[in-house]
Amino acid sequence: MKSIARNQKLAIVGMDCFVSNSPTLNKFERLIYEGKQNSVTSENYQQTPLSREVINSALEDAKIQPDRKIALIIISPTENSAKLANYISAELAFFAEENSLLSALDVSKKLLISQQVEAVLIVGIDKNYPIEINLTGYAFSYDEKAQSIIKTAGAAAVVLQLYETAKQRNHCIYAVIDGLSVVKDAPNHPETVKQACQEAFQIADVNAADIGYLEVVASGIPNADIAEIQGLISAYQTGAENLSCALGSVKANIGNTQASAGIFSLIKTALCLYYRYIPGVPQWFNPKQPEIWHGSPFYVAVESKPWFLEPGATKRIAAVNIMEEDNIYGHLILSEEISQIERSSQYLAEMxxxxxxxxxxxxxxxxxxxxxxxxxxxxxxxxxxxxxxxxxxxxxxxxxxxxxxxxxxxxxxxxxxxxxxxxxxxxxxxxxxxxxxxxxxxxxxxPQGKKGHVAFVYPGSFTSYIGMGRNIFRLFPQLYDDVVVKSVYNRAADIEKFIYPRSINKLSKRQLETIEQKLINDPVSMLEWEVGLARLMTVMLKNHFRIQSPHAFGYSLGETSMMLAQGVWTSFKSTSDYLNSSPLFKTRLSGQKNAVRQHWGLPLIHAGKSEEFWSNYILICSSSLVQEVLKNESRVYIVLINTPEEVIIAGETQACERVIQTLKCDAFPTSINHVIHCEPMHSEYDELVKINTLPSQANSKTIFYSAAEYAPMKIDSNLIGKNIAKALCHQLDFPRLVNRAYNDNIRIFIEVGVGSNCSRWISEILKDKEHLAVSLNRRGVDDHTSxxxxxxxxFSHRVELDLSPLYSFPNIKLDQDNACENQSSFPDTSLLNYEHKIKSTPNYKSLNDHHVRLAKAHGFLLKSRQTSLQQLSLFLQQQLDLYKKMVTQVRKEK
CATH class of the missing domain: 3.30.70 (Alpha-Beta Plaits)
Incomplete structure (x- = not known):
């Protein structure tokens, strides 16, 4: 066994790649994140010009100065590869040709340690071979439906430096190479793979349980795949029933690029660490030989998702498995550079x-x-x-x-x-x-922005759903570094297993519904996730788009979200810890609902037992009519008045059904069945005060409204807790709260959190008045579109905002620690000049023409789909108008 020196780490400081229809690093990364498969064309690409562009782009990305000595290592060279040395923009002190990524990394390490060069450029160039066209797409060879791996063309390059050198030079560090093991002259056997893994763990000083993502070879050769799978399962076995490590292979996205395949795997993994996400695997269904996966720590993400730190972890760690010709095996351990605060991204601008x-x-x-x-x-x-x-x-x-x-x-x-x-x-x-x-x-x-004020509106809790907020961290990667978000990292890692379920199989619709029901039955997790999402959206609006909120109010538990999201509270950890230990949302207001039992004089039920007797219903009826009927029902309450014609009642199930039968109105059971905003929960007032009493910052210029008094409230730690507790223990009259805000000249209402209920209700409440109500999240619609x-x-309502993050020039560094301060931002013209430079390169026009052809190819499909959506939208609007007319007519007849 041969291994790289244990006390020296490498840093990946520059990267670039080219693959058909994804000619830049940004486009390749988008392909990976969006879980797409690259379109294959049969065009005959000229390798030398493309490789030259990739090389110089990687060096430029690494900011290697022309006077710095570098080494160039070509993997699996062609007869023309030596010519590439003539195009290096830095001083070339060493040139070599190697047959594998493992040997190239070994040589790189020696050159850097001996200080012969400051940086090493490793380039993978494919031999000339026909590109195989497969209209059904590529495959992850571990999948039961996978057949053969498709060969494709590509070029890839990485720039390496010693980790300490990169830090001293203040270079961008995509990922740190913590260790690499190499096993030579060994049989194609699971034990060989296991040995390579374990030696890599030892070199990098990590445990298998520390690794959150594993990039595998998945060669498509049956014997090699079996050896790899069984070896990895054995090496990564943790003994715990915990799906802790995601599997993936770049071949599922771009096919087998042969000589450059290893570098593409390395680049993909480094990008996932840099942007902090687990990559989705396209067209994944179920693994071959499912029996051998039982008890393993592996799962496959069918969609990319945020990568949260597990409890106790300080950084994200990934691994790349390597199996090369001539019986050479290796395992590479990589980690993120946690001091890398600025992680530049054009993902949003290029959507x-x-x-x-x-x-x-x-x-x-x-x-x-x-x-x-x-x-x-x-x-x-x-x-x-x-x-x-x-x-x-x-x-x-x-x-x-x-x-x-x-x-x-x-x-x-x-x-x-x-x-x-x-x-x-x-x-x-x-x-x-x-x-x-x-x-x-x-x-x-x-435009209402010139006539009145803006208010951020924070929706109530218990409306979480699977997949919500999946893309917001990729659109705004700086959100990971928000001080409040960091304070709840550990809980986020636990809750995200509900929001983004893990499985080695693709989950069916029924399985996802079962998981979502478990989420609904866990009100504490839902509340924590929704509070966090409200914070993320608030920071996004204030720090990225410079939208300020001189006013804010919340619906129900939205008042709790509001305090954290607006920065009045700077940490939610203590509340999170207390919520998870308190019986409040476990047995008192949810589950056994012992607070209600105590109020009604019913026997209390211990944890683990349940006897459902409580129900919540949405009624399409005026509150005055409902109140009249409730005079005869002592165990039914109007808990929420959403609009003049929509209320929520709660109480004893049979009594609620009698109310609905008497009113003969439209009624729908709610998806949640917790106790809120009614007399039986008055006993929980003190507990609610305790949970919502946190150290506060009173320097906010925002005016906060509370349903405790339906008026602005003073920012004081003790008063905030009492106001929130009082509001939660009594009926919420949302129209009263909205109209109070409207009377204070608020005309723009931005719903900041899960769903769009509040914006819908506000539009109904103020339907005859000038206003605008918008939401940022809606189930079934991706985050970016919303x-x-x-x-x-x-924008059309002339609200003061900054749209520059949407366009293809960068934003200046954002102050994540001060979400409430308005800062101006200006484009960096140096990058605009760089864009002009790129446009002037010889291959720019041909690449652009290629993209235009692709856009036209999709045009007919998108056109027909858009037409269908418009027709569907028109039909639904017609049906809604008809329903409203019928309801109006029936009421007139009554």
Whole structure:
């Protein structure tokens, strides 16, 4: 066995790669995160020019100065690979050709330790071979439905430095190589794989349980796959019933790139550590030989998800398994560099759902600008760049009276949205009504942002669902470093197993429903997750889009979320710990509901036993009518008044059913069955005060409203706890709270948290008054789409905000520790110059043409899908209008 010196770590400081249809590192990373399979083309790529671009991009990414000595190591070279040395932008002090990644890493380590060079560039170049075309996509060979692995072309490069050198140079560190084991001249056997793993653990000083993601070879060769699987299961066995390590293989995304496959695996794993996510595996169903996986720590994520630190962990750790020709085996341990606070990302700016901002002071000028955008589509090659250009153009119209947001994913869609906008703007000026499309384009002639204030509205709890908030950390990676989010990392790691379930098999719809029911039955976990999501969204709005909230209020337990999200509380850990040990949401208000039993004089039930007697129902009926019927029912309560025509009653199940039968109104059981906002929970007042009494910061300029008095409240630690407890122990009249805020000239209501119930209720409460209510999260809609649609409305209503994070130039560093302070940000023109430099390279046009062809290929499918969605939306609106007319008619007849 041969291993790299134990006391020296390496750092990956630069990377780049090229694979068909994903010609940049950013596009490759997007492919990985989105769990997609790369489109294969049969084009004949010229290796030398492509490899030259990859090499110099990796060096530029590493910020290696021209006067620094570097080494170039080519893996599996071709007859032309030596020519690449002529194109190195730094001083080349060493050149070598190796047959494997393992040997290249070994040579790199020796060169760096001996200080012969400051950095080593390892490049993988494929031999010339025909690219295999498979329209069914690639496969993770561990899957029961997988057949053969498809060969593809690609080039990849990484730049390595000694870890200490990289830190001294203040270089970006994608990942740290903590250790590598190499086993030579060994048989293709599970014990060989196990030996390589265990020696790597020892070198890196980690345990198998510490590793959260494992990138495997998955060669598709049956004997090799069996040896790898069995060896890994044996080496990673922890003895605990805990799915702690995700499996994946880059071959499921891009096929087998042969000589560069190992470097692609290394790059993928480094990116996952850098951006802190577990990658999804496309087209995964079930493993081959399912019996051998029982009791293993492995699971497969079918969608990418945030990577939270496990309790007690200080950093994320991953591994790459390596099996090469000539019976050489290796295991590589990597970890994130926790001091790497700034983790630059263009992911949000390159999302293919673009907002085109247009503003003017009158109808004619607005239409002129729309027409100009329409004319610019004749020769557009990049919709992202066009959107960025229009954002820059908008800067001179920022103070305009009117603003239009046009949303689009591709040129054909933009063309249709522009045509609709021309007519929509004319109609809006003629009728005074807002205009919007199913896609999200929006315009109002009555902007509320200039007339009134903005309020953040925090929804109540117990509405969590599987998969919620999955993409928000990738869209805004700085959120990981928020001080409050960090304070609840340990609980997040536990709760996320409900939100993003783990399994070695792809879970069926029924299995997911069962898991979600377990989540519903765990109110503490739901409350903690929802409080955390509210914080994330608040920081996103304030720190990224510079939307300030001079006012805020919450619905029910949303008042708790509000305090943490707005930074009044700076830590939720003590409350989290207390909630998990308190019987409040376990046996008192949930589960056995002993608080109710005690109030009604019923026998108490111990933990573990349950006898359901309590129900919650939504009633489509006025509260006054319901209150009249409740005069005859002592065990039914109006707990929540959502709108003038929607209330929630709670109480003894049979009594609730009698109320509904008497009223003869539409009624629906709620998905949760906890006790809240009623007389039987008065006994829990002191416990609620204790949970909601935390050290507070009184320097916030935000005015906070509470349902305790339906008025602004003073920011004082003791008073906050008492106000929240009082509000939770009594009926909540949401229309009263909303109207109080409206009377204080609040016109813009932004729902910050899970779902869109509050924004819907506010629109119903204020339906005859000028206002705007928007939400940022809706089940079934991805986070990015919801956020962009909300921003479009806020922009048109002239709310003060900064849209620059949506466009293809970077933002300045954000202050994550101060979510309440407004800071201006400006684009870094140096990167705009860099973009111009990239556009001037010889291959830029051919690559752009390639993307244009791909966009056109998808055009017909997207067009038909959009048409279907519009028709469905119209049908649903018609049905809703018909239902409202019928209800109105029935009431008149009564």
């Amino acid at each position: 293919s759902y673009y907002l085109f901002p247009i503003a003017a002071d009158d109808r004619a000028s607005l239409l002129t600008q729309i027409t100009a955008l329409q004319q610019s589509l004749t020769d557009v090659s990049s919709l992202s760049q066009l959107a960025s250009d229009y954002f820059q153009k908008y800067q001179q119209y920022q103070q305009s009276t009117y603003a239009l947001a046009i949303l689009s994913r591709h040129p054909e869609e933009l063309k249709r949205e522009i045509e609709r906008a021309i007519q929509g703007v004319k109609i809006a000026f003629a009728t005074g009504k807002d205009w919007q499309t199913p896609l999200g384009s929006y315009f109002t002639v009555n 956020i962009i649609k909300a921003l479009a409305k806020l």
